[in-house]
Amino acid sequence: MTFKDLFSDHSDLYVQARPRYPDALFDWIAAEAPARSCAWDAGCGNGQASVALAARFENVIATDPSEKQLANAAANPRIDYRNEAAEHTTLADRSVDAVTVAQALHWFDLDAFVAEVRRVALPGALFAAWCYAHCSVTPAVDAVIAHLYDDLLGAYWSPERKFVDEGYASLALPFAPVKTPAFEMRVDWDLRQLLAYLTSWSAAQKHLKITGEDAVASVAEELAVAWHQPEHVRPVRWTLAVRAGRVG
16 A cells, blocks of 8 residues: 655654653553553554553554654564554454554545554544644744745645644544543754754655755754754743544
């Protein structure tokens, strides 16, 4: 099965530059799951969420169609990494207590994936998918990032990005809704780290590949002015949008 692979070519940068999800999110998932025997992390990428789940579930099956992304995943005795698309897996019927999707649901064939979730989930299993879009630093820094995101890279975002921007609100998920707490990601970064994160954006990589020009580099000086002291560490925040439900 073919898939839209926008991250394999810069999988090393992706694993180094992306922020980590908060422990509170995984504590909540573990608490809401009917049991903690097995979790399926679909579209696991470099396994960031898989590792966090493995600290709370006895077994984690982590699937991703990108071999390069999986090559960057941290080995863990509780995690079974499988090079598989989320829509068609080798998971056993009615075998998982929780299904998670971290920043990947917008890439899936939703109908096929939902059918697969229903096949592998135990009755009452928790489904949780989350994403994040815009980060917040200071008003001056945020304005430069918005210019990069919308004006310079707007045409280079894939159509699926709209689902991330809206926090998955319009995706039809036929599971009984579960109310979620508010979750926030926060890291303390200097300007160099922020620039690495911006460079890891799929649109930034696509722009570079098509035009030969580095859009992030073109705003680096403007960001440095807005940051004031490039070596100074500042809090960078993202709001996590979570869609959760109970699989019948």
